[in-house]
Amino acid sequence: MNKKKLIVPLILVLAVALYFVCFYKDKTLKFVPKNADAVVLIDVKKLTGQYISSFIVHPSKWSGSKTKDKKEISLKDSGIRIPDFLQIFHLKDTRFSEWYSVVELKDPQQFSAFLKSHQFISKGKDLFRKDQVFIKIEGKNALIGTSDQAFPAINKLLFQSSEKNTLTADQLINHGVGSISFISGPKIQNFSIELKAYEIEIKNTSETGTLASIIADIQKNNHFLDVELDARNVKHYARLFDKNLADSAQISYFKATADLEQVNDTIISYEYDDNFNEVEKKTFQKIIQPNYVMDLQSPTSEKIWEYFQHKKWINAQDQFTAIPFQPNHIARNNDGLIIKSTRKPIHLSPKLKENYIFIRNSPLLLSSLSTLTPKEKDVLSDLEYIFYGNKAQNYWVKIKAKKGKLPLILRW
Template sequence: MNKKKLIVPLILLLAAAVWFVFFYKNKTLKFVPENADAVVLIDVKKLTRQYISSLITHPSRWSGSKTKDQKTVSLKDSGIRIPDFLQVFHLKNTRFSEWYTVLELKNAEKFSAYLKSHQFVSKGENIFQKDQIFVKIEGEYCMVGTSALAFNKISQQLFQSSEKNTLNAEQFIHNSLGSISFISGKSIQSFSIDLKKDEIEIKNTGNPQNLTSIDSKLQQKNFFLDAELDAENIRNYTSLFNKSIGDSSGISYFKAAADIEQVNDTIISYEYDDNFNEVEKKTFQKIIQPNYVMDLQTAAPEKTWAYFQHKKWINDQNQFTAIPFQPNRIDKSNEGITVKSTRKPISLSPKIKENYILIRNNPLLLNSLSSLSPAEKRIISDVEYIYYGNKARTYWLKIKAKKGTLPLILRW
């Protein structure tokens, strides 16, 4: 056979293989329980294409990591069936910190070896834990979560129930790398997730220009935390932790600023000398202490004050105990309530009448996060700031990383 006649079929076959491997996607979502109220989707194939594209343009990464532990099983050899869409969900009436995902297993023995090589500890009943990650193997599937509390409920809904809550990826994600969606009955509100060279963007509109200008203005400030929120944003944020506090407190406006610094903390203990006399002993340790001020405006300061007292958030020294960092002082005026740290007070910046939260990274922050792994600390240290902005129905969250020679997808 003429070799030239083989070229075209081979090219077509190669193109079909590339399309199937990198572009074809099964959009059926089988692992989102019916009582999920939030879903994060990651387009795995789009993420793979972005990773390969970045890798091709950065030859320094072609050799891979030279420090990789030879005893550690890699993810590609873990026995997991990599999905086209990674489905991470949150269940109704569970803590905000509880998130779960379900994965199919190609080989349960390989997956067990993977968990062992990554120092997961068996907790019994096929449940394994490492730090704040929990895994349960159930037949041909595994459940992964930041808690193990809902594993039984998830199993009953997804594996034991005859009624399946089958969804389609197009209900949640449209051409972006990922999405985060909030479900309320039949209503779904989705926000796109995009990974750029030095930042991650989460937004509900294609071009939030009115919020990018605010972000630029805020870069001129130096606070660790700077925030300004109206009543709607206060309700949205407080509902993540307590469904009633936003409305019950009557707060219509919130503005805050905070800095952190390292200070010497004195610890007083007592010992006894040879004559059994009590002797005071002082030791010193360095701790991270915030200095902050919060302005809470309300049309009825007395009502807000009474609500805080009912919650036992105000003690006899007029300290606001809902904030664990002491000492502080809470005061009431005709306009509202102010909470200030007393050790080193700071002043609020002028109002700009916008909704935003800006958190800047600070080297001292890592000193107070001793429970994190080295990899988690490396990621946090690479973040420059986190910015949230809202104007009308436009929402935008940006996680800005420090500029580096490699894009984030190759760094993290």
């Protein structure tokens, strides 16, 4: 009888414990500085739940990885306190490539050992680096970034300043496993991140039918790269390369098409014979080169030409030197400029009068990226294409993977 009376309280205790472990989330974003202008938020518990459900229905993964290095310390033994929401941010007035995050540590020494087991190199003063990842241990916290430039400022803003950020997860994420948010003063623009079996979607709308039809039209042409952007989209993307480009050149339309090709590159060197006569020596190597054509339009075409000349991007042979892949030729027409590669000219794909960027995966692309690690190449080889589309105020990014035996969450 006494045992039966214990069953109900025991069930209640287990239910409360299950709630806190699986569903309760601390939604305070205490690791986002006040001067952050972009935040990527990952719902760790939702992502974990998605991983577990996928793992259960794919028995081939139950045996675990046979290639894992036994010397590497696992994440669960790393000394990190796993957050409910992983907060990754970009600071205002820093380079686009600079992104940062902060995690709490249960044991800093254990975390230091974890880093060393994963071939992070100590740079002194609790700073570690591996490739383009920097990690700084600050007491019971770890600062992580693609650069270490802002570490002192982040440490001061988050741990030494009395001013605290008041952001919460509910302001940035509604559904999906994550979100990307752009912050401008009190204004926040949110994009959900959804992880599906064979694709990742980043969007601010559920109405993607019109944008999806663009992909079907693009794929008929089978190009490596296909781009079409209006003045507003040109302005957004031009800022990544040159803040003044879109305004100074007054670009109202941009269209580009490109293909990849493997070609033989001739290298000429010189050596001397026994009589000290100079002898030319030719060697050949295979390289990957794009064949491309770009159309830049403006109400005043001379403005683009003058701006490019001011930047010294046009040489005496009318080559556009800002593109490293030579030779090419730049020419003016009534609408603007046309830039073409001259080794093997191609034609622009048909105009769709839409805003999109489409990049198709190619074995030639992977072979040209020599700086990537084998793991990074494996991830890229899984991709089929990347698509960005914009219609009015609706935006959609789709990263499509090749179908396989395992969903994306179990591959990577």
